[in-house]
Amino acid sequence: MSGSAVPGQFMATLEETEAQSGPRRMVLNMGPQHPSTHGVLRLLIELDGEIITKCDPDIGYLHTGIEKEFEVKNYQQSVTLTDRVDYLAPLSNNLGYVLAVEKLLELEIPPQAQWMRVMLTELTRLNSHLVWLGTHALDIGAMSVFLYCFREREEILRIFEMFSGQRMMTSYFRIGGLALEPPRGWQQRVKKFIDVFPSRVDEYEELLTNNRIWIGRTRGVGLIPLEDMLDLGVTGPMLRAAGLKVDARKDRPYSSYDKFDFVVPTRTENDVYARYQVRIEEMRQSTRIIQQAMEGMPSGPWKAADQHVVLPDREKMKTQMEALIYHFKIVTEGFRVPAGEVYQVIESPRGELGYYVVSDGTARPLRVHMRTPSFGNLQAVPKMVAGVLIADVIASIGSMDFVLGDTDR
Amino acid sequence: MIPDNLREYAVALAVDAFDGEAITGGKHEFGEWTLEVAPSKIVSVCGFLKYDQKFVRLSTVTAVDRYPAEPRFELVYHLYSIEGNQWLRLKCRTHATDPVIESVTSVWRSANWYEREVFDLFGIRFVNHPDLRRIMMPEGWEGYPLRKDYPVTGSRV
Known part of the structure; x- marks a missing residue:
């Protein structure tokens, strides 16, 4: 391990490390372009043999200044920014x-819009968990699971396309309701998916749950005490896999979640396998919610009645002068929002997603801050991987299910 | 002494009993409680809230630039108590020249990255922070992007 053979700054770090702690330690630079980090995350890992002694995550590669961007757009325009924060769960971000x-x-949001929002955010949860399961299994070496997961994900994306015209950056939820009237025939499409999906989850489980290699790679791996997780800002399935029953959908219901019957799954083992079990069970529960939303979908309007905020129907614009004026005002100036501040927390597939919106009474927000689950979760990586084998890093960080767009914003 | 509008809020009364000079104001809007805390008391108040009032989680630390008002920066902390299932917002104001406040990393370790982000994007310094460096922007970046006097478009000079 001679530093002079390879020139460059990185080797200088290695030499420094050797000078400090003897020749056994080495620094490994993982990322920023590493297939297992699912985005651009750089981990600086200090090793003693195969044991990790220190880990320092380096983030910010996907920082796009979205929070700044909010301040120059009007409220309705900004919905499109929220899609791009967590690109695997765009509708959850729209909703928050x-x-x-x-x-x-x-x-006041009409019931149909609220239920539609619940149904679509739960489909988003399935979408996000499917990508997580597929890529996480791929990282650990179970290649075929990825193909199965993406088969179902494709159908979810087609449903999104049917609703909004977009597969990923849907922007389907708007302030005041939905962007468009729900398309004709959506019930059949969703029903077809929901009818078959539970058996598909069984298929994933057949591939993994009792798979000896899978168990060997995930049982007892990625342990981190619950107290540390709470202190470090971890939320979501990670906490639930450690036995803490926290879920914003149950604790502080929003958008009519209190009218749905579902269970918040928990495990106590607190390892990678338990997080896998929690997310599998969440998929089954989400299916239940979608089923209930679909069967009990209220009829009536799908957007609020406030003409200062919600765009008028096309038909009214052709017949009523006033509707045309409101349309012009909303499109050109946006609408004013009374001064004040709110912090809205929802349960995204990754954990606690908070939107802190400050208004100064104008048509553009004074400040929008996003409390994203990935940012909080990622902070626990150094604690989680300290003292474990380098081979377990991939399984451990995979179980956190972070999205770097969500981390860096 | 706390303002009259906070008297019905048990947590505010408890904080007031703990330190009579800590709370300088507050409000209850949209079902959310906000307490304004004297900047010099932020660490002791947070410690009290975490260990005595069970606000075990710090959800986020962020800032609002109230330019051109003075004190210019408003630091905002969102706390959550799992046991009581309640949210609390704390606020502190700092001045435009050399904005500085004490770090709450000694109370919640999660404040580490949250405060680094505020330092990076607003240029507010946190005293006693273990690792205060830029987190989103590249090292050596000039300026603080989320300040109101930082342009949204244009090339770097």
Whole structure:
């Protein structure tokens, strides 16, 4: 391990490390372009043989200044920014943001829009968990699971496309309701998916749950005490796999979640395998919620009645002068939101997603801050991997299910 | 002494009993409680809230730039008590020239990255922070992007 053979800054770090702690220690630079980090995350790992002694995550490669961008767009335009934060759960981000602004506006959202939001955010949860399961299994070496997961994910994306015209960056939830009227025939499409999906989850389980290699790679791996997780800002399935029953959908229900019957799954083992079990069970519970939303979908309007905020129907614009004026005003100037501040927390597939919106009474927000689950979760990586084998790093960070767009914003 | 509008809030009364000079104001809006805390008391108040009032989780630390008002920066902390299932927002104001406040990393370790982000994007310094360096922007970046006087478009000079 001679530092002079390979020139460059990185080797200088290695030499420094050797000078400090003897020749056994070495620094490994994992990322920023590493297939297992699912985005651009760089981990600086200090090794003693195969044991990790220190880990320092380096983030910010995907920082796009979205929070700054909010301040120059009007409230409705900003919905499109929220999609791009967590690109695997765009509708969850739409929901958090529109709920926050609606709270400031004190808007009443009609039941159909609320139920539709629940149904689609749960489909988003399935979408996100499927990508997680597929890539996580791929990282650990179970290649075929990926193909199975993406088969179902494709159908979810087609449903999104049917609703919004977009597969990923849907922006389907708007302040005041939905962007478009739900398309004709959506019930059959969703029903077809929901009918077959539980058996597909069984298929994934057949591939993994009793698979000896899978168990060997995940049982007892990625342990981190619950107290440390709470102190380090970890939320979501990670906490539930450690036995803590926290879920914003149950604790502080939003968008009519209190009208749905579902269970918040928990495990106590607190390892990678337990997180896998929690997410599998969450998929089954989400299916139940979608089923209930679909069967009990209320009829009636799908957007709020406030003409200052919600765009008028096309038909009204052709017949009523006033509707045309409101349309012009909303499109050109946006709408004013009363001064105040709210913090709206929802349960995204990754954990606690908070939108802090501050209004100064104008048509553009003074400040929007996103408390993203990936940012909080990632902070626990150094604690989680300290003292474990380098081979377990991939399984451990995979079980956190972070998205780097969500981390860096 | 706490303002009259906070008297019905048990947590505010408890904080007031703990330190009579800590709370400088507050409000109850949209079902959310906000307490304004004297900047010099932030660490002791947070410690009290965590260990005595069971606000075990610090959800986020962020800032709002109230330019051109003075004190310019408003630091915002969101706390959550799992046991009581309640949220609490704390606020502190700092001045435009050399904005500085004490770090709460000694109370919650999660504040480490949250405060680094505020330092990076607003240029507010946190005293006693274990690792205060930029987190989102590259090292050596000039300026603080989320300040109101930082342009949204244009090339770097």
